[in-house]
Amino acid sequence: MNTxxxxxxxxxxxxxxxxxxxxxxxxxxxSVLWLILVFFCISGHYVLLNAQFLAIVNLIVYxxxxxxxFLFVVMFINLNKESxxxxxxxxxxxxxxAGGCFLVSxxxxxxxxxxxxxxxxxxxxxLSEGSIGxxxxxxxxxxxxxxxxxxxxxxxxxSAMVGAIVIGKKD
Numbered sequence: 001m002n003t004x005x006x007x008x009x010x011x012x013x014x015x016x017x018x019x020x021x022x023x024x025x026x027x028x029x030x031s032v033l034w035l036i037l038v039f040f041c042i043s044g045h046y047v048l049l050n051a052q053f054l055a056i057v058n059l060i061v062y063x064x065x066x067x068x069x070f071l072f073v074v075m076f077i078n079l080n081k082e083s084x085x086x087x088x089x090x091x092x093x094x095x096x097x098a099g100g101c102f103l104v105s106x107x108x109x110x111x112x113x114x115x116x117x118x119x120x121x122x123x124x125x126x127l128s129e130g131s132i133g134x135x136x137x138x139x140x141x142x143x144x145x146x147x148x149x150x151x152x153x154x155x156x157x158x159s160a161m162v163g164a165i166v167i168g169k170k171d
Contacts, residue, residue, distance in 0.1 A: 008048055015041035028074045032067060039063035053135045 018041065021034040039062045046055035142150055 004048055007044070011041045011044040011048070015045075029071065032071045032074055035070075036063050036067045039067065053138055 015038055018034045018037040022031045022038065025031040025034060039058060043055040043058045043063070046052070046058060
């Protein structure tokens with residue numbers, strides 16, 4: 001086994017363990033913190049797949065911004081056992097059946113998936129080019145082929161920010 005495979009298995013095990021802890025943790029703040037660790041593991045997988053841009057965006061957007069928002073909301077609503085409504089047995093059964101159906105359909109997709117591979121140098125590899133997923137390639141495509149839609153979206157974001165400031169401004 002080479003280093004990439006060892007890193008893959010370590011990150012996969014840690015991601016699965018963290019995802020289980022998200023579901024099994026009794027404290028909602030701990031669940032959010034475990035979910036942040038899941039996002040870090042997923043970003044590690046993106047780096048192993050040579051998709052550095054996705055790894056950085058995942059860390060900044062999901063682990064950074066959205067999880068801080070989740071943590072703020074969880075701490076703001078102050079969840080405790082006394083205020084939590086008790087779930088009906090039928091709701092628990094329906095959730096278990098729905099989760100089982102999702103597990104069966106996901107397993108079916110995974111086991112019947114076709115892999116695209118190419119033989120290079122006597123080895124069967126998934127990618128034949130090492131520049132897939134790099135930020136430089138994305139920048140070239142974005143600023144060469146899609147420069148007009150990119151600039152239009154930036155003007156739309158600017159107008160949305162100005163509109164939010166005007167609406168939120170007090171007289």
